[in-house]
Amino acid sequence: EVQLQASGGGTVQAGGSLRLSCATSGFIFEDYAIGWFRHAPGKEREEVSYINNSDGSTSYADSVKGRFTISTDNAKKMVYLQMDSLKPEDTAVYYCGAIYVKLEYVRQGWEYVDFWGQGTQVTVSS
Numbered sequence: 156e157v158q159l160q161a162s163g164g165g166t167v168q169a170g171g172s173l174r175l176s177c178a179t180s181g182f183i184f185e186d187y188a189i190g191w192f193r194h195a196p197g198k199e200r201e202e203v204s205y206i207n208n209s210d211g212s213t214s215y216a217d218s219v220k221g222r223f224t225i226s227t228d229n230a231k232k233m234v235y236l237q238m239d240s241l242k243p244e245d246t247a248v249y250y251c252g253a254i255y256v257k258l259e260y261v262r263q264g265w266e267y268v269d270f271w272g273q274g275t276q277v278t279v280s281s
Contacts, residue, residue, distance in 0.1 A: 169281050170241065176234070188205050188253070192268075194274075208229065219245075
């Protein structure tokens with residue numbers, strides 16, 4: 156069965172770092188982009204970052220650009236999100252999701268996620 160599992164969250168002080176992991180199985184890794192998403196109570200859901208496992212291209216939300224880095228280990232079918240210079244505004248539940256990319260157009264967004272992982276809580280204190 157298809158599985159994605161996000162882990163690595165925790166509580167850190169502002170300016171600190173965390174590394175999130177998304178373990179995947181049950182699908183052809185190279186046929187999908189993996190995205191990181193976040194949602195905090197009382198705030199709108201956000202797209203954080205994507206990596207296309209087919210060509211390696213990446214994208215980032217403006218709010219995290221320069222601070223977060225997405226990467227993969229294709230052999231292990233793992234996706235990572237290195238989060239540096241964390242801010243209290245980064246506090247949220249972080250989710251990883253897979254989006255099929257072998258289509259005429261590559262589509263990104265919550266509504267296009269084919270498979271979701273469970274979330275991991277990130278809390279940044281001031």
